Amino acid sequence: MVVKVYGPAYASPKRVIVCLIEKQIEFETAPVDLIKGEHRNPEYLKLQPFGALPVIQDGDFTLYESRAIIRYYAEKYRSQGTELLGKTTEERGLVEQWLEVEAHNYHPPIYEMTVQLLFASKLGLSVDEKLVKKSEEKLGKVLDVYEERLSKSKYLAGDFFSLADLSHLPFTQYLVGPMEKEYMIRDRKHVSAWWDDISNRPSWKKVLELY
Amino acid sequence: MVVKVYGSVKAACPQRVLACLLEKGVEFEIVQVDLDEGEHKRPEFLLRQPFGQVPVIEDGDFKLFESRAIIRYYAAKYVNQGPNLLGNTLEEKALVDQWLEVEAHNLNDLAFNLVLQLVILPRMGQRSDTALVHNLEQKLEAVLNIYEQRLSKSNYLAGDSFTLADLSHLPALRYLMNEAGMAHLVTQRKHVNAWWDKISSRPAWKKLASLAH
Numbered sequence: 198m199v200v201k202v203y204g205p206a207y208a209s210p211k212r213v214i215v216c217l218i219e220k221q222i223e224f225e226t227a228p229v230d231l232i233k234g235e236h237r238n239p240e241y242l243k244l245q246p247f248g249a250l251p252v253i254q255d256g257d258f259t260l261y262e263s264r265a266i267i268r269y270y271a272e273k274y275r276s277q278g279t280e281l282l283g284k285t286t287e288e289r290g291l292v293e294q295w296l297e298v299e300a301h302n303y304h305p306p307i308y309e310m311t312v313q314l315l316f317a318s319k320l321g322l323s324v325d326e327k328l329v330k331k332s333e334e335k336l337g338k339v340l341d342v343y344e345e346r347l348s349k350s351k352y353l354a355g356d357f358f359s360l361a362d363l364s365h366l367p368f369t370q371y372l373v374g375p376m377e378k379e380y381m382i383r384d385r386k387h388v389s390a391w392w393d394d395i396s397n398r399p400s401w402k403k404v405l406e407l408y
Numbered sequence: 409m410v411v412k413v414y415g416s417v418k419a420a421c422p423q424r425v426l427a428c429l430l431e432k433g434v435e436f437e438i439v440q441v442d443l444d445e446g447e448h449k450r451p452e453f454l455l456r457q458p459f460g461q462v463p464v465i466e467d468g469d470f471k472l473f474e475s476r477a478i479i480r481y482y483a484a485k486y487v488n489q490g491p492n493l494l495g496n497t498l499e500e501k502a503l504v505d506q507w508l509e510v511e512a513h514n515l516n517d518l519a520f521n522l523v524l525q526l527v528i529l530p531r532m533g534q535r536s537d538t539a540l541v542h543n544l545e546q547k548l549e550a551v552l553n554i555y556e557q558r559l560s561k562s563n564y565l566a567g568d569s570f571t572l573a574d575l576s577h578l579p580a581l582r583y584l585m586n587e588a589g590m591a592h593l594v595t596q597r598k599h600v601n602a603w604w605d606k607i608s609s610r611p612a613w614k615k616l617a618s619l620a621h
Contacts (some may be wrong), residue, residue, distance in 0.1 A: 246554045258499055259507055265503075269499075286485050291472070291478060294481050297477045298459070301512070342459060346458070346606070
């Protein structure tokens with residue numbers, strides 16, 4: 198029985214997929230079309246009642262929220278693939294800290310920019326330029342903190358790659374790619390080096406190739 | 409060595425950590441950070457927490473921030489002391505994380521913005537946005553309907569026992585139900601109400617609430 202991941206075309210499901218590839222876990226995917234509103238279908242809401250992506254089904258076990266899913270698999274398959282949780286309880290604490298930073302400080306502005314710049318027109322809405330500008334400023338301030346951190350530490354939680362770094366891949370890819378804001382990364386020397394490192398991992402290249 | 413918690417006993421995010429430490433019987437001392445004075449945005453504090461947010465903990469040499477990271481750390485470190493707040497199996501733990509994420513992404517911002525509009529802005533002599541309040545309330549109703557569904561099938565969010573997932577909701581819901589006058593959001597929902605009664609009656613929470621309010 199293979200893990201099924203819903204919604205691979207979108208960013209948050211990719212957070213899960215890159216983790217599964219790092220941990221060498223077999224999986225399959227099922228499409229969900231947000232533009233068509235498939236996330237609001239009754240069958241989907243039975244799996245994920247908040248109508249968000251992704252959700253996974255692993256035999257009888259259903260789980261949603263991408264950052265919960267990656268924690269689960271990183272721990273369940275601890276002994277195979279890349280170690281993504283650090284080695285000690287304290288290193289794990291730092292992984293959790295930077296995962297929370299990504300969720301609460303990095304994600305909100307970059308998500309606003311994603312919705313406005315990549316999805317508004319597809320949904321027949323006009324782009325809110327003021328909101329984009331405000332979000333970009335917020336994101337810039339967060340990236341300044343990252344620049345300072347990454348000048349002292351190779352990866353966010355320490356000298357090891359972890360879920361904390363991995364969690365940044367999908368939306369940052371949107372930023373440097375279709376949003377055409379690569380300068381936000383390149384203008385910051387250590388963030389730039391960190392981005393080059395994590396985005397060139399074979400697992401992430403595989404995700405971009407497949408989806 | 410006693411854990412130092414930087415923050416205010418009245419602020420929601422530090423309360424999340426304090427509730428956890430009380431549940432696990434871990435000794436702590438609170439180092440007051442004056443949020444009204446903007447102490448958390450000053451250079452000395454930014455050295456501790458570069459995003460200018462509370463709480464931060466210092467446990468000997470070990471420093472950590474982000475309340476939901478701190479509670480996960482202590483729940484794991486002291487897994488054999490006090491109640492188990494992480495579930496008994498990996499799958500239960502995953503559900504703890506799932507509902508912690510739901511609280512963080514679906515409920516927290518709505519609750520925070522309602523408290524901002526209904527409690528903080530008036531306290532600062534500013535007017536609240538009635539249309540925004542109505543909008544936030546409607547969204548929160550929709551979220552709590554999903555909680556009602558879940559809690560009709562399960563005693564606590566992640567399963568049959570109290571975990572970090574339930575604990576994480578205590579500070580914001582208390583503010584919503586008291587100072588913000590939105591108790592009906594909970595009391596009008598049979599299972600959410602029963603769940604709230606159970607989790608808010610826990611000795612650790614009652615102890616914190618008496619310290620704080």
